[in-house]
Amino acid sequence: MENPAFVHHAVVLSLILFALGTLGVFLRRNVITVLMCVELMLNGVNLAFVAFSRAQGTLDGQVLVFFVMVVAAAEAAVGLAIVIALHRHRDTLDLDAFNLMKG
Amino acid sequence: MMIDAVLFYVFAAIAVASAVVVIGQRNPMYSAFALVVTLCSVAVIFGLLGSPFIAVLQVIVYAGAIMVLFLFVLMLLNVKREKDSPSRGQRTLSGVALALVTVLVLQAGAVLLRSRPTPAPDYDASTFEMAKILFSPHFLYAFEATSILILAALVGAVVLAKKEL
Numbered sequence: 143m144e145n146p147a148f149v150h151h152a153v154v155l156s157l158i159l160f161a162l163g164t165l166g167v168f169l170r171r172n173v174i175t176v177l178m179c180v181e182l183m184l185n186g187v188n189l190a191f192v193a194f195s196r197a198q199g200t201l202d203g204q205v206l207v208f209f210v211m212v213v214a215a216a217e218a219a220v221g222l223a224i225v226i227a228l229h230r231h232r233d234t235l236d237l238d239a240f241n242l243m244k245g
Numbered sequence: 246m247m248i249d250a251v252l253f254y255v256f257a258a259i260a261v262a263s264a265v266v267v268i269g270q271r272n273p274m275y276s277a278f279a280l281v282v283t284l285c286s287v288a289v290i291f292g293l294l295g296s297p298f299i300a301v302l303q304v305i306v307y308a309g310a311i312m313v314l315f316l317f318v319l320m321l322l323n324v325k326r327e328k329d330s331p332s333r334g335q336r337t338l339s340g341v342a343l344a345l346v347t348v349l350v351l352q353a354g355a356v357l358l359r360s361r362p363t364p365a366p367d368y369d370a371s372t373f374e375m376a377k378i379l380f381s382p383h384f385l386y387a388f389e390a391t392s393i394l395i396l397a398a399l400v401g402a403v404v405l406a407k408k409e410l
Contacts, residue, residue: 166268168340
């Protein structure tokens with residue numbers, strides 16, 4: 143089976159998704175939206191893994207995607223629990239409000 | 246083959262457009278729904294790249310489980326629209342700068358990939374082949390360790406979200 147020509151473009155797409163996620167982490171002030179932007183970045187990485195795996199013709203990249211998804215699920219669960227605890231203590235989700243450790 | 250390429254570009258455009266909505270929306274609820282669209286179109290692209298297992302996993306785990314968790318917390322906490330903050334211009338500038346640096350660095354990697362001739366003669370990413378690799382001695386221990394990670398995350402999430410912390 144020949145490689146489809148769009149494998150390179152899939153890498154470019156993953157790049158765009160990762161950059162948009164990075165931009166979103168800086169742009170948004172809501173903790174939950176920032177977490178969603180991190181998920182967007184993880185998805186860009188996953189797409190790059192799958193595209194590289196396809197280009198190389200091995201399955202190792204896809205196994206890594208599997209592990210990334212497991213870690214992303216764990217991260218989302220713990221992160222959202224922290225968000226709930228933060229909301230209980232400060233009654234807001236604005237990142238600018240959490241400045242206790244600011245020097 | 247032709248229809249594959251057309252589908253790829255259509256869903257790539259949908260993914261980028263909805264990702265822009267994710268980071269551009271002030272209402273987190275709209276961001277969450279746009280992110281579901283992004284995740285599903287990336288799942289289609291996984292399928293087009295010949296990895297059905299990862300595509301299904303993406304829909305079930307990401308667009309299913311993780312996004313339901315996000316929406317649940319959004320509705321639980323009754324999140325309101327984001328207000329303007331004084332440091333907005335500065336943050337936008339640093340965000341754009343960092344995103345551009347990321348694009349440039351990673352583009353160099355993509356160029357390196359292009360310069361290397363890598364034919365893929367027999368690429369079989371069926372669930373059977375995935376399982377053979379995943380349960381091979383090379384990845385088996387990592388695979389078992391993920392179950393401990395999930396358990397730790399489960400306990401940690403319950404403890405963190407408890408009332409009397």
